[in-house]
Amino acid sequence: MLEQVRCLILDLDGTVYLGDQLIPGALLLRQAAQDFGIEVFFLTNNSSRSRSYYASKLTRMGWPATPDGVLSSSQATAIALRNRGYQRLCVVGTESLTDELTAYGLTVCGDEEERVDCVVVGFDTSLVYSKLRAAGRHLQRGTPMISTNPDLVCPLEGGEFIPDCAAISACLMTAYGVTTEYIGKPERGMLDLVEANTPYRGKQIAMVGDRLYTDIRFGSRWGLLSVLTLSGETSLSDLGPSDHPDLIVEDVGQLAEMISHVRS
Known part of the structure; x- marks a missing residue:
């Protein structure tokens, strides 16, 4: 199974690190x-x-690591918007998201802009009510909405969690009776981003992550090798009948040992 892997796609928090500490064995995977x-x-x-x-x-x-080695839902969203001809945007997101969008030649409009091509919703840790109100005005006019990622919450250290992109999107969908399209894992937009950066395909690519409904579903849906690591939010008891990782490891250190064993 691991013999054919030529490319590792690694989730970050809960997979490579927890908080500000690398997962034990992470550097073993880098070396392997x-x-x-x-x-x-x-x-x-x-x-x-x-x-x-x-x-x-x-x-x-x-x-x-370099920025080119990091692939993000912000980047995938920018590419999807540009490919669809959505140029002028109302963004509910952080400065980092708006910077990524403008880097791809897109225009982020102010809250008072009369017309935009699309409402873009991200994981906005700088969220204020005026952003929701501005987005709502455009949604009431029939402007489409695209959301960067389908994560409902973002886990923090100590078991705490905060609302993520899907929770913010749900607020707007509930208020205005609209729908959204998600771009991040497990959706096609992220596969397009991955395949644009590597010549490898299918089971030559291993998706390694700790979240079932994003990481593992992404790998399974698009025919990649899906590797569930138990170092983050998922335990074995969480697996349901629709969850089918190809491989389950305690952490990326164990994955490194398995790669070294089958390749030696």
Whole structure:
């Protein structure tokens, strides 16, 4: 199963690190990937932070990374919007999201703008009511809505969690009777982003993550090798009849050992 893997797609929080600490064994996986010529990308649904932020965080913790090695739902959303010809946007999101969108040549409009092409909703940790009101005005006019990722909550240290993109999107959908389209894992937009960055396909790519309804569903839905790690939010008792990871490991350190064993 692991013999054919040529590219590792790694979720971040709960998979590679917890808070500000690398998961035990994370650097063993980095070494195994280097030893056997396996590509590595980090794939995150979190649209509240920039790819540069994640690259710096990983490097600071001991896993050197560059922004190009981090693939995000913000980036996938920007590409999807540009491909559909949505140029002028009303954004419910952080400055990091708006920076990613403008980097792709898109225009983020002010709250008082009369007309936009699309309402974009992200994981907005800077959310204020005026953003919801501005988005609502456009939604009432029939403007389509696109959301960066389908995560309902974002887990924090100590068992706490906060509303994520899907919860903010649900607020707008409930208030205005509209629907949204999600771009992040497990949706097609993230697969397009991955495949644009690697020549490998199918089971040559391993999606490694700790969340069933994003990471594992993403791998299973698109024919990748799905690897569930139990170092984050999921335990074995959480697996339901529709959850079918190809491989289950305690953490990425165990995955490194398995790769080294089958490749040696």
